[in-house]
Amino acid sequence: MYELIGVWCIVLLTLSIFSYLYGDNPFYKAAEHIFVGVSAGYIFTITFWDTIWPNLFGRLFPDYVGAGFSFDLTYIFPLILGVFMLFRLSKKYDWLSRISIAYIVGMMAGLKFYVFLNSNLLTQIKSSTVNLSGTYFSIFNDIIILIGVICGLVYFFFSKEHTGTLGKISRIGVYFLMIKFGASFGFAVMGRISLLIGRFEELIEFSKPEYYYSTPLTLFIMIKLIGYWAYKDNTKPLQK
């Protein structure tokens, strides 16, 4: 029974989101708000019970929480910083939240600086070099990558006007960037189609008699209702 209710909810919410392709309508609005509300509630609950409760309170009140941590008074500082964040809601004391934000930004900047330098800068520079011990094809590939890297970097060099030779090199950099954006677009399309396939597969599955023809029935009712709303509100057509 609960599974069936879940199935009908899945179908209704999926078709409600798809209905936006026709135009903005109450089904879409309802599904959108439910999605935001449920996501926020789910993330809040899971973060509290899986992280804050065991990892923070589990160290401050180890016997009560029983998460397997021993008592550690230093965890009072994360608790205070966390409480400070909530002061963003107060006009008078919102300056306290800046202390927490400053800590997060400072800590992440320090951490990111090292890992980015190591993994993205040094290793990527190393991998951009031409390996002359490879095959002719790999050497050719390496040369293309090296040209692409240099020309791409020149495009982002703004201290000198992009004219003459610098302009030509920068132009080649633009072509490399365009190829990258084109590939990204292609992959983005592929990803979106994959998601559509996933939704369609479930809708097809839930069209079966064991689910009481959930998809066709919901679709029929929705089309009727959207048509009715459009007819009643014909002075204000559906927003495309």
Add this chain to the structure above:
Amino acid sequence: MTKIFTNIKKYLIDLGKLDRRFIFILIGLSVLIPLIKPNWINIPIKTTNNSQIVFNELNRLNEGDRVLVSFEYGASTKPEIHPMSVAVLQHLFSKGVKVYTVPLWPEGLMMAKYAIQEVVDSKLFNIKEHVDYVSLPYKAGGEIIIRGIATDLRSIFTQDVNNILLNEIPMMEGVNRVSDFDFVFDLSAGVPGNAEWVQFACDEYNVPLSSGCTSIMVTDAIPYVESGQIRGILAGMPGAAEYEQMVFNHLNSLEKNKYMNSNIAVVPGKATSRMSAQSIAHVLMVVFIILGNISYYLLRRRTE
């Protein structure tokens, strides 16, 4: 003759003004028809080099090796990533590898549970929780959690997903940091994802890493693959389909495997059956892009 060309030109320009809802319907049908009638179109799947590298890397693992599988995707990206999760788990369990799952996204917790459940329910493998796999709970923090796993896993995780203390799980003995794992496999759909695993853990501690990710992430991850920081990559649904095929062939080729139930048939995964729909939709998209560009070019010339 000139009149015919003028008419074609007019039609092409008018095509640019086509109501977008017709395009939606056509894309919908191009996906729907191959899914309803899979026998009508059967496009063969060719294994790409990056998928083959992933397979070879995991195939090189030995019995008892420890693999950390990180789940960083949710319901919205499930069609792309979930088939590869199941295929990767099948491959690992067929080799007697110990699997440790960790979700870094709130929804990853459910995805890890569903993937493990799907493999357990198939009854293809003789696997038991806490003997062959351990599921760690979700912890908020993203990169910080990855860093924590890299340096001191026990400072973050003390219990598994069922609130069993890690000290009481024999599989967890000697597992304290990322370097205690023989391999990390990342299944990601965003941030934190494979880039964060490279930066915050695997590069510094020299732990081999492979990844399966959404199509949209591939172009950003490729530099890491080219440099060897990520060993191969499963790129979206095609990557999942390729990997499923390789695992399907691998499982069928195993004559006697103590980890598998020989009386259960190996069935192909879900991504394989979706590839025809994907390919047809791509062809249609390419046609639309070409026609749209011609229409735009002609319109611009006319206005100039």
